[in-house]
Amino acid sequence: xxxxxxxxxxxxxxxxxxxxxxxxxxxxxxxxxxxxxxxxxxxxxxxxxxxxxxxxxxxxxxxxxxxxxxxxxxxxxxxxxxxxxxxxxxxxxxxxxxxxxxxxxxxxxxxxxxxxxxxxxxxxxxxxxxxxxxxxxxxxxxxxxxxxxxxxxxxxxxxxxxxxxxxxxxxxxxxxxxxxxxxxxxxxxxxxxxxxxxxxxxxxxxxxxxxxxxxxxxxxxxxxxxxxxxxxxxxxxxxxxxxxxxxxxxxxxxxxxxxxxxxxxxxxxxxxxxxxxxxxxxxxxxxxxxxxxxxxxxxxxxxxxxxxxxxxxxxxxxxxxxxxxxxxxxxxxxxxxxxxxxxxxxxxxxxxx
Numbered sequence: 001x002x003x004x005x006x007x008x009x010x011x012x013x014x015x016x017x018x019x020x021x022x023x024x025x026x027x028x029x030x031x032x033x034x035x036x037x038x039x040x041x042x043x044x045x046x047x048x049x050x051x052x053x054x055x056x057x058x059x060x061x062x063x064x065x066x067x068x069x070x071x072x073x074x075x076x077x078x079x080x081x082x083x084x085x086x087x088x089x090x091x092x093x094x095x096x097x098x099x100x101x102x103x104x105x106x107x108x109x110x111x112x113x114x115x116x117x118x119x120x121x122x123x124x125x126x127x128x129x130x131x132x133x134x135x136x137x138x139x140x141x142x143x144x145x146x147x148x149x150x151x152x153x154x155x156x157x158x159x160x161x162x163x164x165x166x167x168x169x170x171x172x173x174x175x176x177x178x179x180x181x182x183x184x185x186x187x188x189x190x191x192x193x194x195x196x197x198x199x200x201x202x203x204x205x206x207x208x209x210x211x212x213x214x215x216x217x218x219x220x221x222x223x224x225x226x227x228x229x230x231x232x233x234x235x236x237x238x239x240x241x242x243x244x245x246x247x248x249x250x251x252x253x254x255x256x257x258x259x260x261x262x263x264x265x266x267x268x269x270x271x272x273x274x275x276x277x278x279x280x281x282x283x284x285x286x287x288x289x290x291x292x293x294x295x296x297x298x299x300x301x302x303x304x305x306x307x308x309x310x311x312x313x314x315x316x317x318x319x320x321x322x323x324x325x326x327x328x329x330x331x332x333x334x335x336x337x338x339x340x341x342x343x344x345x346x347x348x349x350x351x352x353x
Contacts (some may be wrong), residue, residue: 005096005344006075008082008121012044012060014192015104016212021332024060024320028137029056029084030336037345040082040093042071044102046249052079052084073098075194077120096121099341101320106188108317109135112233114224122348126316130291133196134316138185143289144311148283152219152301152313156185159214162206172218179221184213195221205311222310224301227269229283230329231296232343234350239280240329244269265325267332272307274303279309294347297326 011025012018020044023321024343025075034037043055043064051064051270052071055069058064069086077248081094098121100112110132116123124142126134133139138156145151157168174181184192192212194205202218226247230240246267272281296319330340 004036006038006094007032007038007343008040008098010044010097010098010102010107010132012046012064013037013102013107014044014046014048015102015106015108016187016204016259017103017107018046020319020321021103022062022184023322024103024324025325026056026059027101027320027322028101028341029059030339033338033342036084036185038165040071040095042082042304043067048106050153071122073115073119075115075119077118080121081118085257095121097121098127099345100317103317103319104191105135108315109186113307122352124344125294126290126292126296127351131316132292133324134290134292134296134314136215137183138215138288139311144286147282147285149286149311150308152181152222154220155218157206157216157218159210159216165203165206169202170205172202173199176218176220178202179342181219181221182209183217183219184209185215185217185261200283203242214322222301222303222312223305224303224310225269226299226312227279227302227323228329229279231283231287231292231298232294232330232340232347233333234293234347237284237292239283241268241332242271242276242279243267245325245326265323265328267328271302273304275307275309281307282311286311290314290316292316293351294344295326 010028011021013021018072043051043053045065050070050072051067051069052069054062055184069084069085071082071187074081074083081092082090098116100123109133110128113128113131113156141151156174159167179197182194182196192209194208198200201292206216223232231237246264279300286298287296297315299312301312303310320327
C-alpha cells in the first residue's frame with residue numbers, strides 16, 4: 001500500500017486486566033513504525049468511557065484519562081471509522097484496521113470483535129467465536145477434550161450454587177480432593193485465582209472467584225513446570241519455541257506475574273527428548289480447535305515424574321508487556337518488535353481475503 005495505514009489502537013477497558021492492557025499498549029504502540037502507520041489511540045476507562053489519547057507519553061504517564069475528546073467506533077459498516085466528539089465539534093476519521101490491545105472481559109471475549117464485525121472494520125487477532133470460547137476456560141476444556149490432549153480434572157460451579165457452599169465443597173472433595181486451584185472461568189492474568197488446601201480455604205477461594213465471574217472452575221493441582229508456546233498465523237499457523245515460567249510464588253499469580261522481580265522466564269529451557277515438538281504440535285492443534293486466527297499463547301504444564309504435557313489454557317490476546325512471553329518467544333524467531341506488529345496487521349488483511 002502506497003499510503004500510510006490508519007490504525008486505531010484500543011487499550012484499557014473495563015476488565016480486571018485494565019492496567020495490564022495499558023502496559024501492553026505502550027509496547028505495541030512504541031513498536032509501530034510512524035512511516036507506515038498513522039495512529040488513532042483510543043483509551044477505554046474502567047467505567048467504559050472511550051477517549052481519544054494524544055500520544056504514547058500520555059499512556060506512559062497515565063494522564064490519558066484527562067482527555068475531553070470522546071472517540072467511538074461508528075457501527076455503520078459503510079463508514080469504517082471512528083467518530084470523535086469534542087463539545088459541539090464532531091469529526092469522522094476513517095480507519096483501515098483496529099488493534100484491540102484489550103485483555104479480559106469486553107476485549108478478549110468476542111464482544112469488541114463483534115462490534116468491529118458490525119462496523120465492517122478489519123482487526124488484529126481472533127474472531128468472535130474463538131475469542132469467546134477461549135476466554136471461558138470451561139468451554140475451552142470441552143473443545144479440547146476430543147483432541148485427546150490431557151487436561152486437569154475439574155469441577156464447574158456457578159455463583160448461584162454457592163448459596164449451598166457445603167454442597168459445592170463436597171463435590172470438589174469427592175472428585176478432586178486437595179489441593180485444588182480455583183479460577184473464574186472467564187478472567188485472565190491470574191485474576192481471582194487461588195489455591196485451596198482444605199475446606200475453609202476452598203470456601204474463601206470460591207467467594208473470591210465469584211467476584212470476577214458467575215462460573216467458577218475448580219481444578220486438580222498439577223505439579224509440574226509451567227511452559228508456554230506462542231502461535232502466529234491464519235490458516236497455516238506456526239508455533240514458536242517453548243518458554244518456561246519460574247514463578248516467585250506457589251503459582252504464577254497476578255502479583256508474581258507483573259510485580260515480583262524474582263519471577264523469571266526462560267526462553268530456551270531444556271526439555272526431555274520429544275517434549276518440545278509435542279508442545280508445539282499441541283499448541284497448533286488447540287489453536288485450530290478453537291478456530292484461532294492471528295495470534296494466541298497456549299499454556300501447559302510438564303508434569304513432574306511423568307513428563308506428561310498437560311494443557312492449561314489459551315489466551316487469544318496475550319500480553320505485550322516488557323515481561324510477556326508471547327513477544328519474547330517470537331523475537332527469538334526473528335520477529336522482534338515492529339516486525340511482529342507488522343505481521344499481525346498483515347494477518348488482519350488476510351482475514352478479509
